[in-house]
Amino acid sequence: MIPFGYSRPKDxxxxxxxxxxxxxxxxxxxxxxxxxxxxxxxxxxxxLIDITRLPLSQIxxxxxxxxxxxxVRNSDLxxxxxxxxxxxxxxxxxxxxxxxxxxxxxxxxGNLLQRTRCPYFYDPSYxxxxxxxxxxxxxxxxxxxxxxxxxxxSDQCIATYPGDMAVGLTALDASVVIRGPRGERSVxxxxxxxxxxxxPRIEHDLNANEVIVAVDLPAGSAGLPSHYVKVRDRNSxxxxxxxxxxxxxxxxxxxxxxxxxxxGGVATKPWRVPEAEMSLxxxxxxxxxxxxxxxxxxxxxxxxxxxxxxxxxxxxAAVRAAPVRL
Numbered sequence: 001m002i003p004f005g006y007s008r009p010k011d012x013x014x015x016x017x018x019x020x021x022x023x024x025x026x027x028x029x030x031x032x033x034x035x036x037x038x039x040x041x042x043x044x045x046x047x048l049i050d051i052t053r054l055p056l057s058q059i060x061x062x063x064x065x066x067x068x069x070x071x072v073r074n075s076d077l078x079x080x081x082x083x084x085x086x087x088x089x090x091x092x093x094x095x096x097x098x099x100x101x102x103x104x105x106x107x108x109x110g111n112l113l114q115r116t117r118c119p120y121f122y123d124p125s126y127x128x129x130x131x132x133x134x135x136x137x138x139x140x141x142x143x144x145x146x147x148x149x150x151x152x153x154s155d156q157c158i159a160t161y162p163g164d165m166a167v168g169l170t171a172l173d174a175s176v177v178i179r180g181p182r183g184e185r186s187v188x189x190x191x192x193x194x195x196x197x198x199x200p201r202i203e204h205d206l207n208a209n210e211v212i213v214a215v216d217l218p219a220g221s222a223g224l225p226s227h228y229v230k231v232r233d234r235n236s237x238x239x240x241x242x243x244x245x246x247x248x249x250x251x252x253x254x255x256x257x258x259x260x261x262x263x264g265g266v267a268t269k270p271w272r273v274p275e276a277e278m279s280l281x282x283x284x285x286x287x288x289x290x291x292x293x294x295x296x297x298x299x300x301x302x303x304x305x306x307x308x309x310x311x312x313x314x315x316x317a318a319v320r321a322a323p324v325r326l
Contacts, residue, residue: 052107087226227321
């Protein structure tokens with residue numbers, strides 16, 4: 001690990017100003033991903049800005065929904081009575097990820113920004129990785145790509161987004177609250193993550209000198225039937241081969257009024273297809289409707305040598321995530 005500077009700002013304004021003054025700086029939250037990447041030599045920040053003491057650790061109910069501070073620990077968020085009562089899918093998604101020790105350290109903002117676990121990205125001994133070294137190629141396309149994306153990839157990158165929490169947040173239609181030198185802005189989480197295209201190194205809509213300060217959950221998602229499903233090689237501390245989150249509004253006639261479905265583990269970002277959700281409206285809340293939506297979700301999938309099984313796995317995960325009796 002290379003030497004680096006260290007600062008601990010007293011508030012968000014000072015943190016943003018420090019990043020503007022310190023070239024090649026990184027914000028440090030729980031550090032559960034960043035420190036690993038520094039040890040591997042993938043990340044080499046010249047300066048760390050410790051934001052763990054910033055006043056961003058509140059979970060606050062508002063008329064428009066619930067605001068989660070960026071420094072709320074994953075374990076605290078998953079166990080919070082308000083989340084368990086109104087947004088239980090978020091707790092399900094968090095508890096499906098990592099280990100208790102890591103959840104005790106990991107933060108809401110940091111979880112959203114975690115990097116892919118593609119082994120060709122994580123190991124600098126592999127020269128070909130456009131996400132790590134732009135223009136170098138993508139070793140995964142011709143390599144061992146069992147864990148890689150079948151949706152949203154490009155000829156530059158097929159690395160999956162690895163997280164669980166963001167998949168649940170996508171199904172909840174959450175927004176990411178960002179603060180920078182020009183003030184505060186809110187970005188729907190579905191727009192926060194970027195497809196790799198020709199620039200895999202640009203992963204999200206967070207500009208220089210900006211920091212995530214909160215996540216907003218809309219009141220319209222509160223209390224709706226929901227479920228998160230994760231399929232993985234082992235039942236703990238493993239990344240998803242495929243996952244699915246579904247939030248469904250069902251009327252008294254058992255007809256679906258509105259639905260949101262997001263896939264994880266199979267795409268370069270949490271994967272949501274509005275056409276699939278629209279296909280559910282007005283349908284009886286049962287297996288036939290969700291099978292049709294699942295087909296639309298994986299439409300255009302591009303499997304590679306070792307991950308073709310993910311197409312069917314994603315379909316099945318989406319059906320299993322339906323929060324209704326099938």
